[in-house]
Amino acid sequence: MATEAAAAPAHMADSGTAARRLKHTAGQVGIYAALVFWAFVSLFPVYWTITTSMKVAKDVQLGRMVPWVDFQPNWLGWRSLGLSPDTIGNVSTVRDEFLNRFLNSIFTAFGASALAVLIGALAAYGLSRFTYRFLWMKNQDLSFFFLSQLILPPVVLALPFLVLYRELALLDTTVGLVLLYTLTVLPIVIWIMKDQFDTIPIELDEAAQVDGLGPWGTFFRIILPMALPGMVAAFILSLILCWNEYFFAALLTGSQAKTLPVMVASQTGSQGINWWSMAALSTAAIAPLVLVGVLLERFIIRGLTAGSVKG
């Protein structure tokens, strides 16, 4: 192509003059300055929260920022949660409550993500491979039906579910929350999984059928192992959304099934200036997800970009 032939001489002319090189260096400096600036914007609130959990009242009031340089780290915040080294062995009601909320969050998030990935992957495979007709709806309409649930704001379902769950004795239960969270992440899971299945050649299915496997055998033995990266991506994305969900949890849980965000929010309202314990609580609440974000970033990006970018 003409572009390739022209590229080489243009490049040589480009590096020829000193002025251009200066401009290039300035551009590089600008880019790195912008990167550092936004990294600061992204990380400072996290840094502030972690360090504040180790400050005493005086450090907060004097606006101390850097541990060991302008203030001496202290376990005050973590002690009030019962999670500091010297209190970790003692009995602590606050810690018991925190661990209870933490476990509730884990059960709810993992339960809902697992259920959503299970039924979502099945539906996505079906929509990717077979032709359905249900009343007037064909495959495309069915896909749209599932995806359109994404538009439904939680507030529309919240009050009906409050009444329904009261009648079904599901208020303040983890099962009730799991069902609702499954509903909220299901469209996203179906979206990601359908994108994943569409990239697996249909010839594989046909070969499996020739070998005598039925649709379910084909799905579980041949296709599912190949779709594993997509499933992990869908699962992790669901996990993040469910872990952070607040609206339903605030309305539908009371004492038993409370999740971590509800605990954090209730502490925010009740406490005036007890910064160190709030900071410790916030740190503990976000730490698992920061870890997930750093370690599993590849899958998160894969999940977020599924289906949105096609060549």
Add this chain to the structure above:
Amino acid sequence: MAIASNQSAIAPLRRSWGRGLIIAGTLLFILTALAQALNAAGILKLGLTNWRPTLFAFLVFAVAIGAGQVLMRGQAGWRALFILPAGLFTVAMAIFPTLFGLSIAFTDWNLASLTGQKFNGLDNLFQLLRDPFYWNAMVNMVIYVLFVLVEYAIAFALALLLNAEIRARKFWRVVFLIPLMLSPVAVSWMVGKSMLEYRFGPVARFARWIGFQNPSFFTDPWVARIWIEIMDAWVSIPFVMILLLAGLQALPKEITEAAKVDGASPWQRFWQITFPLMLPVSLTAIVLRIIFKLKLADIIITVTSGGPGGATDSVSSFIYREYRDRSNVGYGTMLAMFYLVVIVIFITVLLNVLSKRMRRMT
């Protein structure tokens, strides 16, 4: 994509077993629901305290439908089994509650009062039309949605940065992604309650340092609105950024290289080549972001509770308080249903306009 299969004949006996199973399951479900309704009305004395039997009957009904499909339609039935769980789940958890919500929306029902549910026709709707706080929240939603364009511009700049020739691209990407991981409620405290605290918060300290006498972030309506938006943007910009970055990386390199050769400046290259090519991805990102923006609630509930004077209220946070403070289920549901209608119309029109635009441009 579809797999053609040779449909083997299904024995008539098996077919009628399947039909029988479906009918039996349906009957069981309907009869249980009916018995429960009579029990709830006090006509039948079954001693049931909750509606769980109906829930279990629904599960049996769902299994019967699945098994019946396989018996009646063989291979086609097995294939239908893939989509049935998700379909029945969505109908039971989204369609039914929405319809049930409609039945609540036209009643006067306060969970705190003893009078119970009373049908009141369109009264809730008329009250809604006259409710200044609800319309105030609606206007706020328009403002918040318009801010999506600012979020998009920042996200695009960040995506371009990450797509430039830089070292340690993966490191920067992880760092930029971190706010997306955090729960809005935790962010509410980290930023809204502590960094923006007017005496000791670092932002207040910085504001005083650059010359503001008494920085306060949640007393002036516009300042409060903008800080709520900043917090929400901080959490959500990485999402838009990742979508745009994926779009940038999928662009064919030859085109920008060719423009470089032709002597176009970076500014021209961006507006004449990159931006138009990115339009489809941009629109996807913006529409998705708007859909999520319309659910905005957590940060507002925890930081300002809608204040000052409703200036930061979103529709969701307003309805949340309508229930939390007044237990007003009937009116609250009407507000939510009206909101649903509005956003369904809005999203439909938006998608139609956008797809028409796109077709004209290509």
